[in-house]
Amino acid sequence: MRVGIIGFAGSGKTTIFNALAGIGGDVAPGKAGRINLREVQVPDARIDKLSLMYQPKKTIYASIQLADLPGQAPGSGGGFDANSIAKMREMDLLVIVARAFDNPYINAPIDPASEIGGMLAELLLADYTVVEKKVMRLRKEAAKGTERDLFEQLFATLEAEQWLSTLELSEQSLELLTGFRLLTLKPVLVVLNTPEDKADHDSASELIEPLSSFEAPIFALSAKLEAEIAELDPEEQLAFLAEIGIQGTARDRFIRAAYKSLDLISFFTVGEDEVRAWTVQRGANAQTSAGKIHTDLSKRFIRAEHMTCADLIELGSEAKVKEAGKFSLKGKEYITQDGDILHIRAS
Ligand SMILES: Nc1nc2c(ncn2[C@@H]2O[C@H](COP(=O)(O)OP(=O)(O)O)[C@@H](O)[C@H]2O)c(=O)[nH]1
Ligand SMILES: [Mg+2]
Incomplete structure (x- = not known):
């Protein structure tokens, strides 16, 4: 899962990237054009508990890949270059950073609403360019059928400045569009980079309120x-957060929000060698889930031994889960639930 951080230069993209990646440190301004990539673990208390229980050689959390993408100069009106747009197309989720703090390096006034609006407009324009080109060709060829109809619909939607994600597209249509990697079909999350004294949702509510007309969370x-x-030790972090009265780090809250907007769930595999979280799209069945572990497990799937993480943690051992009648066998079509512990049997 790739999460691309976008926004105007000086909005705090690299600082957020560093904080989320746990790198910390201050960043020099104006390092435009550079793309930072980092695999980030998804914090999960369930994995912590399972790891304590099994004492495995390896504990592996789910992860997402963060990309700090090139920014755009404030008020430049110049748009993104083709390379930046191409990078955005590779992402599964786009995070727009909007500045609500006073940045001494930047002359432009604090105006997160126009930054968010500007970014959304850029994304729409990028899709418009692609769809327009395609529609013009189909029209010239006097093409008829599904593809023509679909692209006419997309074109009309973008011309009306509506996001393509507002359309209810069929599986078949989405399939047809995969290769285009349209930006306005991707989920979007907005990070409002606030002053230090408005660092959580409650104290920032007056800043958030004027932005409520945007569809994105x-x-x-x-x-x-x-x-x-992010630069402190884990214990120091907790003490510090308690002191300033913030519930958990934004890193945790953000990653959870990203997960939610991607509609992802985690299932686990456990054992003495490894306790591990795996990520699947909500609604994936047991066979698809098995394929995350290994393609062979999916192809040669027989059944999945199943228990829930909650039962295992509550009862304390696999044996106790079995005794309580909470252990079962699932077939291919079983829909994997968040927090499932699966052991895949394959031929
Ligand atoms: N006061 C304050 N300064 C920040 C904050 N976020 C970023 N900065 C500063 O703003 C400048 C630009 O940040 P940077 O992350 O490089 O922005 P980018 O261009 O979007 O990557 C740097 O000097 C940061 O230290 C913040 O939340 N509060
Ligand atoms: Mg930067």
């Missing part, structure tokens, strides 16, 4: 504060 945090927290 808004997520308030202070990049600078988070980057400072």
Whole structure:
């Protein structure tokens, strides 16, 4: 899962990237054009508990890949270059960072609403360009059928400045569009980079309120504060957060929000060698889930031994789960649930 961080230069993208990646540290301004990539673990208390229980050689959390994408100069009106757009197309989720803090390096006023609006307009324009080109060709060829109809519909939608994600497209249509990697079909999350004294959702509510007309979920945090927290030891972090009265780090909250907007769930495999979280799309069945572990497990799937993480943690051992009648066998079509522990049997 790839999460691309986008926004105007100086909005705090790199600072947020560093904080989320746990790198910390201050960043020099104006490092435009550079793309930072980092695999980030998804914190999960269930994995912590399972790992304590099994004492495995390896404990592996789910992860997402973060990309700090090139920014755009504030008020430049110049748009993104083709390379930046191409990078965005590779992402599964786009995170727009909007500045609500005073950045001494930037002359432009604090105006997160226009930053968010500007970014959304850029994404729409990028799709418009692609769809327009395709429609013009189909029209010229006097093409008829599903493809023509679909692209006419997309074109009309973008011309009306509506996001393509507002359309209820069939599986078949989405399939047809995969290769185009349209930006306005991707989920979007907004990070409002707030001043340090408005670093959580409640104290930032007056800043969030004017942004409520945007469809995307808004997520308030202070990049600078988070980057400072990321530099502390885990115990120091908790003490510090308690002191300033914030519930958990924004890193945790953000990653959970990202998961939610991607409609992802985690299932687990457990054992003495390895306790591990796997990520699947909500609605995936047991066979598809097995394929995350190994393609052979999916192809040669027989059944999945199943228990829930909640039962295992509550009862304390696999044997106790079995005794309680909470262990079962599932077929291919079983829909994997968040928190399932699966052991795949294959031929
Ligand atoms: N006060 C304050 N400064 C910040 C915050 N986030 C970023 N900055 C500063 O703003 C400048 C630009 O941040 P940077 O992350 O490089 O922005 P980018 O261009 O979007 O990557 C840097 O000097 C950061 O230290 C914040 O939440 N509060
Ligand atoms: Mg940067």
